[in-house]
Amino acid sequence: MLDLQPLLCPRSIAVVGASTSPDKVGGVPIRLLAELGYVGRVFPVNPGADTVQGLRAWRSIDAIGEPVDLAIVAVPAPGAPDVMAQLGQAGTRAAIVFTSGFAEVEGGEALQQALTAQARAHGVQLLGPNCLGAMNLRERMYATFSPIPLTGVPPVGEVGLVSQSGAFGAYAFALAREARLGLSHWVTTGNEGGVQVADVIEWLAHDPQTRVILAYMEGAHDGLRLRRALAAARDAGKPVVIAKVGTTAAGASAAQSHTASLAGEDAVYQAVFDEYGVHRAHTLEAFFRLGYTLARGSRPRQWASRSGLPADAVAPVAIVTVSGGVGIMMADSAETLGLPLPPMPAAAAQTLRTAIPFASTANPIDVTGQVVAQPQVFVDALANVARCGQYGSVAAFLAGGANAPRLWAALQGTVTELAADASAAPLLVSGVMDDDKRAWLEARGCLVFREPAHTMEAVAALARAAAMEAATAATGAAAGGTLAQPTTPMALATPVPAGASALSEAEAMACLAEAGVPVAPHAVARDADEAVRIAESLGFPVAVKLCSRHVLHKSDIGGVVLGLRDAEAVRAAFARVSEAASGATDAAGRPVPFEGAIVARMVRGWGEIMVGVRRDPVFGLVALAGIGGTAVEIFRQMAFGLAPLSRERARAMLEQSRAAALCTGHRGHPALDLDAVADVLVNVSRVADALGERLDTLEINPFIVGAEGLVAADAVITLR
């Protein structure tokens, strides 16, 4: 882990390129640090001035005469590498480079390389270039050239915010300020010549002042670093909210031209986020709302009192509403999010119905417009469901009721009581209300939203965070899944030929079989007689397929004959396949030597799935799975996971791609053990992992789904 202490908690700051004008890039930080009361020492460096904005200035970095923790660099781009060298020689520990004109512009790559080389050579931690700086709100450390903190800062709080984009970061700062969302740190990483978003996430995961991490990113340079960071946050029980943009082709193309990042494939990012329980936001509004929810919201009650719940369990919720119509909208939203709505306990229902005969005591619980006449009945219903022990959370829709004096008085009484009762389920409220009432409720642990559907989304997010925390607690802080407990890589006995660009199907099948992946019974025949002997020993029907490292798309050249029912057919097929081989050429145009044909038993089943592993430029080996055949091409519902897979992830992939539907009693076929099916996927991913750097792609298509489980009927492995 990078130690960001000198960068984010510096005891002293030099500003290189300090400007006497408080509005210039080199002047704003001087002004901010002075006006907002930074506690450490500030050294303006300016070769032509004795003082800068009232502070004594130094002619050069050397002149300071002592090493500083952090230097802010606001000099023109061409001079930045030299400045970095001087900083290093003076013992500076970290530097923030504001200057733009590096990798984000055409032809700026070389200059950025020179800058980062100097930083590395001298052991200076580099933030930027082309970034808007960093802040530590508790220490009033505003190392940015954005003037925005001058007009006000958010409260000091427990949300750490990191953004690759400076403008996004500045806007996020303004929104946090407006929403009074408390921040601990604010960091923009720009071109990421040194410190990456992932490094900041990892550091915040260990920072005692931060409880929730919000990150904006366009793409990761280093997938492993990001995974390590997300694992650290998960192990620390800190929810991470990520706005990863460039999810579509148009967005990704825009991202390429922005802070010089690689957008990568969105589905792979999603798989990584799923693996580490990241909360994903697709809009600015959702980004902040998730931050507010996770920082301020109490976890659903079950999670606090029970342990050992499955990670995908969800918390039952009670909807209490003054409008039946809005209640139905909330119920729709709950169902979409998978939140159960168990009915109100009988005694509470009876109490409510006695007071308001027309009330609906199912869930949603609708006290109707009678709330105006009988506010106490409404708040009693709230208190009853919060305390009955059946619900993890209570979501109430008040319409404009909080501003009605009698209802507000009753609500205050009930909320005060519930806040003092540790066994009561937390309350989330929606409706319109005055700001002071909203603040009063929030101070007592109540989340407040305008949109009723957002209370349900908040419950779902809090349940997800609680499930992750429970899972981490159950397996101990050191668990850390794939990264902290790496699977011992499998050693393959099947020799992998040096220099080859692919394995033959027989070699690929051997690797899979070795890893415990069921493959169709088969053998390689050198001539037609051998083919017939093999077929007769396997039993008909069989397939005859060209077996060569040099021909990947064997069916394209007529090298595959399926469904052979007798010796005669096998003999004819062998002749066809060997003839097909005689005309074939490899990728370099050379004739392909005929080395034999695979004779394989035709495996029967009721469906096909497709499983593969490929190399993602950011995250390395990524496994994918989905229903095979026409469906996979038309519906394109593939699920992804990092290889090697965990059984949990493999199961999740089967569910997400709906391949699980083929395994669970589809059309009256026997149900398979989904854990066993998942283990087959795990073993496929272990083969890919064992091939390691040599592996380019692995594809099993089709994997026949039948009474014996999955059986690989074909396999292609290409090498690098």
Added chain:
Amino acid sequence: MLDLQPLLCPRSIAVVGASTSPDKVGGVPIRLLAELGYVGRVFPVNPGADTVQGLRAWRSIDAIGEPVDLAIVAVPAPGAPDVMAQLGQAGTRAAIVFTSGFAEVEGGEALQQALTAQARAHGVQLLGPNCLGAMNLRERMYATFSPIPLTGVPPVGEVGLVSQSGAFGAYAFALAREARLGLSHWVTTGNEGGVQVADVIEWLAHDPQTRVILAYMEGAHDGLRLRRALAAARDAGKPVVIAKVGTTAAGASAAQSHTASLAGEDAVYQAVFDEYGVHRAHTLEAFFRLGYTLARGSRPRQWASRSGLPADAVAPVAIVTVSGGVGIMMADSAETLGLPLPPMPAAAAQTLRTAIPFASTANPIDVTGQVVAQPQVFVDALANVARCGQYGSVAAFLAGGANAPRLWAALQGTVTELAADASAAPLLVSGVMDDDKRAWLEARGCLVFREPAHTMEAVAALARAAAMEAATAATGAAAGGTLAQPTTPMALATPVPAGASALSEAEAMACLAEAGVPVAPHAVARDADEAVRIAESLGFPVAVKLCSRHVLHKSDIGGVVLGLRDAEAVRAAFARVSEAASGATDAAGRPVPFEGAIVARMVRGWGEIMVGVRRDPVFGLVALAGIGGTAVEIFRQMAFGLAPLSRERARAMLEQSRAAALCTGHRGHPALDLDAVADVLVNVSRVADALGERLDTLEINPFIVGAEGLVAADAVITLR
């Protein structure tokens, strides 16, 4: 169409059950009408008071001595039917019944029937019971018992709002007031004993004061009425926004217990909404935002200047941003919504790059943080793209820039110029800004949002509205699709047996063939010799299938044998099928007479689709289509449309279900003419339409997709 003039524009109002207490249900409307300045006359009716809240009161309805347009009824439920009779006898034209305790409570059905019977018998138009009343804002007609207008009313405007739920309506009123969204009418329909949401939509479609219609509904009682209303709005060029709740099982079950409505199947509602171009909202926030967007937003420029564009065309949009990061988010959103992002014209790009070398001149157009130093460059870029003629709309992200004095001044200049230029594309802005700035922009036709993604959603909604308007204009106001130009129902020559609960496969095939639906060549054989003769004349391979009106699931009893390649196999298959029939019984347990077997040529193709028609309780005959086989069961991606289908709807169904993918060069197969494929679906739906009230279900599964287009390989038609 119901004439709602007496209800929504009454010249006089009687309040039956008028209360001397201005806070009671019967007192609030008296107070509202007086305080808010209703222009017509008000007659409080109270048997025990000479005056009510300072107004002269009448002892009875009779005592008024002249007919009134509208009566508000606030008497206990048991007395309501008698009051309705008295109103009718006195010549009252419309009545709003506030009282609850009717169909929405257990055992209240009979009382509601008594009430509605009286209303019908006397020709009184009934709104309610169990409703919150109605308002006409222009005439200050507040016929509600909600006290909410006392604390302020929204501006008079062009949005008509109708809600089945009273509490939803009241909350919507409060939100409209807060957002300063101008309303024309506000109507709540409650239990819909008389006037339904659909009736109000239809009336508002003809109301010159209304331009946009917002509706909340839990379910329609009368699908045809809703369709007629939506057609009227479409023909009038008025966008309709509907929040139809109860979309999930949980929501639907909650809706059942709310204003006594039938939620119906959501996918069918969605098909109806798609057919009439309804904008659907799933949250309160989106409901209002769509209302704001459609009421205030200028249509994309192309739509104003071009005609004859296809209805599914979308308007290209320019994204201009001060933050690259937010620009990427907006590009993601645009792509998800199908909005094209063509690049900036070269000249404008050159101008921008000259001023700001680091600016990105692709689309999104990123002027970067330089906007602070060079605000004029930013607004010039806005003006250039708005005027270049390549974009329908311009979406700008300003972050907090509107509050920066220099940028605001520059922006004001540009917006003023663009507002005066009818050829400029309209501007939509996102960011944070003071309320007065927001109002200033809105007054000049600029929509303003906080969330950048909402500008893209607004562009999409406006493009959709414009496309619908253009289509309506192109086909003339009288077009009206399915309803206004009903297809002449087909007359089927194939006799439909009276009393039968199904057609035999041969009869079903005959109906389809008659309508021009290609069916597999076939004939009915009475004995094995005839089966062989038929097979030989059709050509092998063939299928032999039991042909009976009494056996629907013929393959379940062994009544289907496929893939027969010679006479011998046909003979054996005929024997098996006739034996299967001999053991079969019909639904009543009676032995099934053997009437022969269908011999049909096996049709070859590369895929299967499934097409059906079934009876929806609300909307009648509904067609559905999707990919057949395993895929349809696992992915359940069926698309729906009202029968008889239009070719446009049938094409949309092929796209939505992804069945079109099988027809457009799938896996190298030849591409089919999608219009021809759509016409086959149309013809299937016409068969169902021709069977009319007799039809229960029609299903063609599989429809083989092959080089000759679609061919029905099996058909089941059940009757009522």
